[in-house]
Amino acid sequence: MSKPAIVNAGAGERERVVSTLMVAFASDPVARWVLPEPHQYVKYWEPILEHMGGGAFANGGAFASDDFAGASLWLAPGVHPDGEALGAVAAQAVPVERQEVVFGFLGQMDEYHPTEPHWYLPFIGVDPMKQGLGYGSALLIHALKNADRDKLPAYLEATSPGSKRLYERHGFEAIGEIQSADSPPMWPMLRRVGS
Numbered sequence: 416m417s418k419p420a421i422v423n424a425g426a427g428e429r430e431r432v433v434s435t436l437m438v439a440f441a442s443d444p445v446a447r448w449v450l451p452e453p454h455q456y457v458k459y460w461e462p463i464l465e466h467m468g469g470g471a472f473a474n475g476g477a478f479a480s481d482d483f484a485g486a487s488l489w490l491a492p493g494v495h496p497d498g499e500a501l502g503a504v505a506a507q508a509v510p511v512e513r514q515e516v517v518f519g520f521l522g523q524m525d526e527y528h529p530t531e532p533h534w535y536l537p538f539i540g541v542d543p544m545k546q547g548l549g550y551g552s553a554l555l556i557h558a559l560k561n562a563d564r565d566k567l568p569a570y571l572e573a574t575s576p577g578s579k580r581l582y583e584r585h586g587f588e589a590i591g592e593i594q595s596a597d598s599p600p601m602w603p604m605l606r607r608v609g610s
Contacts, residue, residue, distance in 0.1 A: 418549055418553055419480040419481070419482070419484070419485065419548070419549060419550050419553045419554075420480065420481040420553075421478055421479070421480055421481070421553050421554055421556075421557035422478065422479060422480075422481050423475065423477065423478060424472070424477040424478055424479045424486065425472065425477070426472050426473075428477070428479060428483075429472055429477075431479065431483045431486075432477055432479050432483070432486040432488070433461060433464055433465070434483075435479065435483050435484065435485065435486040435540060435541075435542060436464055436486055436488070436538050436540045437457075437460055437461060437464070438540075438542050438543065439485075439486075439540025439541055439542060439543070440460060440538075440540055441456065441543075442543070443540075443574050443575065444574055444575050444599035445572075445574040445575075445598070445599055445601050446460065446574070448597075448598050448599055449505075449508075449509065449517055449520075450508060450509075455508060458508070459504060459507070459508035462500075462504045463501065463504055463505075463508075464488075464538060466496060466497045466500040466501040466504060467488075467496040467497075467501060467537045467538070468488030468490065468496070468537040468538045469488075469497075470490055470494040470495070470496070470497075471488035471489055471490055471491075471494075472488075474490070474491040474494050475491065475561075476488060476489035476490055476491050476494070476534075476558070476561075477489075478554055478557055478558055480550055480553065480554070484541060484542045484544070484545040484550055485539075485540065485541040485542070485545065485550030485551065485553070485554050486538075486539070486540060486554070487536060487538060487539035487540075487554045487555075487558055488536070488537055488538045488539075489534055489535065489536050489558050489561070490534070490535040490536075490537065491534060491561070492532035492533060492534065492565070492567060493532070496537065505517070505518070505521070516595050516596040516597075516598070517595070519595045519596075520593060520594075520595035520598050520601075523593040523594075523595065524572060524593060524601075524603070527572075527590060527591050527593070527603035528570065528603070529568065529570050529605065531568070532567055533562075533567050533568045533569060533570050534558075534559075534561055534562045534565070534567060534568075534569045534570070535569075535570050535571070536558070536569065536570070536571035537571075539551060539554055539555070539571075551578075551581050552581065552584070552585070555581075555582075555585045556585070559585065559586075559606070562606065562608075566608055567608060568605055568606060568607050568608055569587070569605070569606040570603070570604070570605050570606070571587065571603075571604050572593070572601050572602065572603050572604065573587075573589070573601065573602040573604055574599070574601050575599075579602050579604070582604050582606075583604075585606070586606045586607075587604040587605065587606045588604060588605060588606070588607075589602040589603070589604050590603050590604065590605050591603050
């Protein structure tokens with residue numbers, strides 16, 4: 416198979432990008448730990464995507480393969496998730512009896528997030544029918560050109576051992592491990608300038 420072609424995704428492709436990420440994260444260990452019930456996932460994952468990564472569309476950080484089997488949302492330096500809206504959705508989505516553990520997990524994410532200017536990847540995903548065919552690498556290579564151009568670090572959180580290995584192949588290093596009670600592990604990862 417030839418290398419997937421990557422394109423910038425604008426507002427007109429928003430629905431297709433979000434759909435790809437919805438499908439891609441349906442079996443993600445962390446996403447499904449936060450939202451374990453299918454109905455809960457279907458109802459709340461899209462608003463979570465929007466509030467965490469939706470700023471990518473207005474700032475040139477939304478990318479997709481030309482067949483929309485893979486997509487990524489990168490937040491440029493100075494663009495941040497909508498923490499207030501995200502917190503409101505999480506408060507609705509997560510049952511009260513699980514909120515302390517889940518919000519503790521999310522709080523650990525904040526502790527590792529860089530404070531200096533950087534490119535942040537809240538979401539990258541590939542349709543399960545196309546995983547293992549180079550889409551993830553193609554998306555990373557395409558987007559990391561922005562960080563290299565700007566001479567800035569890139570940051571993300573790996574939600575599975577497989578994604579962690581992919582990111583390591585592209586210059587990211589784990590800078591810690593996030594875990595709360597029965598959660599799966601998640602690894603904050605940084606790609607330093609020039610990696």
